[in-house]
Amino acid sequence: MRQKNLPVYNIENFQSPVDEKDFYADYFISHLRHHKFVEAPHKHDFFLVVLFTKGSGIHEIDFTSYPIKPGSVFLLSPGQTHGWKLSADIDGYIFFHSRAFFDINFKSKKVHDFPFFSSSFNSPVIYMKDKSFQKIKKLFLEIISEFKMSALMKQAKLCSLTDLLYIELSRLYLQKKETVIQNHLYLSKIKLLEELVDRNFLKIKSPSDYADRMNMSEKHLNRICKTCLNKTTGDFISDRIILEAKNLLIHSTLSVKEVANKLNYSDSAYFSRLFKKKCGETPLGFAKKYLKE
Numbered sequence: 001m002r003q004k005n006l007p008v009y010n011i012e013n014f015q016s017p018v019d020e021k022d023f024y025a026d027y028f029i030s031h032l033r034h035h036k037f038v039e040a041p042h043k044h045d046f047f048l049v050v051l052f053t054k055g056s057g058i059h060e061i062d063f064t065s066y067p068i069k070p071g072s073v074f075l076l077s078p079g080q081t082h083g084w085k086l087s088a089d090i091d092g093y094i095f096f097h098s099r100a101f102f103d104i105n106f107k108s109k110k111v112h113d114f115p116f117f118s119s120s121f122n123s124p125v126i127y128m129k130d131k132s133f134q135k136i137k138k139l140f141l142e143i144i145s146e147f148k149m150s151a152l153m154k155q156a157k158l159c160s161l162t163d164l165l166y167i168e169l170s171r172l173y174l175q176k177k178e179t180v181i182q183n184h185l186y187l188s189k190i191k192l193l194e195e196l197v198d199r200n201f202l203k204i205k206s207p208s209d210y211a212d213r214m215n216m217s218e219k220h221l222n223r224i225c226k227t228c229l230n231k232t233t234g235d236f237i238s239d240r241i242i243l244e245a246k247n248l249l250i251h252s253t254l255s256v257k258e259v260a261n262k263l264n265y266s267d268s269a270y271f272s273r274l275f276k277k278k279c280g281e282t283p284l285g286f287a288k289k290y291l292k293e
Contacts, residue, residue, distance in 0.1 A: 006081065006251040008043045011098065023158055025095035025147040028052070032086075041083035041251075047111060048076040048096040049165075051140050055090030059083075061124050063246045063290075071128040073136060073169065075116040080124070081247060093140040095147070097162065105159040114166045115173050118187050119194055121229055121239060126172050136172075139165045189214065190228045193221070197240050202264050205241070207233035242278045245271075249287040256283045 014024050014035055028050065032038070041060070050073065057068040061082045066074070068084065076082060078099070102111040111117055116124065128136060143161050146154060196210055204210065210233065211218040218233070225233045241263060248259045260271035275283045 006041060006043060006247070007037070008045060009038075010045045011096065020147070022098040022101035023095070023147065023155070024097070025093075025144045027144065028090065028092040028094050031094050032090075039083070041081060043079055043081050044076075044096070045078045046096045046098050047078065047102075047117065048074075048094070050074050050092060050094040051136060052090065052092040053137065054092070055087040057084055057086040057090060059125075062120070062243055066125050069127070071130070071133040073126050073128065075124050075126075075169070077117050077120050080120055081251075093137075093144060095140070095143055095162075101155075102159065102162065105156070106163070111166075112191055113187070114170050116169065119190055119229065121194075121231075121236070123173075126169060128172060132168075132172055136165065136168060139168065186224050186228050189216075189221075189224050193225070193233075193236065197237055201237060201240050201244070202262075205237055205264075207237065210237070238274070238278060242275060245275060245283065246286065249283055250290055256287075259283065 011021060011024050014031075016024055016026070026034075052068050052072050053070055055068070055070075059066045059068050059074055059082065061074070061076065062080055066072075068086070068090075099111055116122055116126075139161060143158065143165065146157050146161060151157075192214060193210060196213055200210075207221065208218045211221040214221060222233045225231055225236050229236065231239070245259055245263060248254055248262060249256070252259075254262065256272065257268040260266075260268040263271065265271035265274075272282055275281075275286070279286055281289070
């Protein structure tokens with residue numbers, strides 16, 4: 001059965017002995033024990049980071065499955081759909097924060113400047129080896145310890161620790177990333193493109209239209225997408241459309257034809273061909289397969 005109206009959680013949904021509206025941190029076992037509702041697929045309006053130290057399982061993020069193992073850290077941006085299947089011996093650490101928590105405290109950088117948050121199409125996971133794992137684990141423990149204290153300049157220290165953690169994770173992330181984003185200007189253009197596509201993909205599907213809105217040639221926009229994401233502008237747009245289609249197929253009661261109409265495809269057969277080209281199966285086949293799992 002499809003789950004209608006996928007929940008979107010904010011930090012205030014997570015009860016904590018510490019009264020914070022922009023930040024939350026806890027041991028993963030405690031987090032699950034007190035917030036059972038996160039075991040079902042959901043979205044959130046904050047940045048989430050979780051480090052797994054024990055156990056195994058599958059973490060599904062925007063319909064892509066990633067293995068969970070000790071030393072894996074996941075970094076999610078606001079609006080991403082995720083859920084997990086966890087072994088009984090799972091353990092680790094988790095924290096999340098609002099965009100304002102980070103951006104207000106730094107004048108020269110923003111949370112979206114970090115490579116794993118620069119685009120929702122970037123990989124959301126880092127698998128660490130033992131030396132890196134111990135360093136990152138220590139930072140998570142410092143963050144949780146500071147969060148649970150009532151100390152002078154607490155928020156400033158939490159923000160500094162988070163920044164330090166993100167710097168260390170960025171170094172690891174860029175070591176393994178297939179396409180290293182080196183040009184800050186290109187990175188800002190990718191973020192602008194993503195914001196434009198998020199607002200307009202239901203009506204605007206042409207790469208040239210987005211290039212016009214960004215005051216550049218379609219060729220140059222395509223070059224930026226290939227450099228930063230190793231995909232064309234057209235692929236970037238269609239990936240966003242297909243992600244929305246998957247969400248509607250699973251988390252609404254709409255038929256395939258109704259999903260096509262909602263996405264502004266008057267020809268549902270064309271929509272089905274596009275979906276199959278991108279996903280290797282028809283929309284109906286995807287929905288039936290996913291809901292059986």
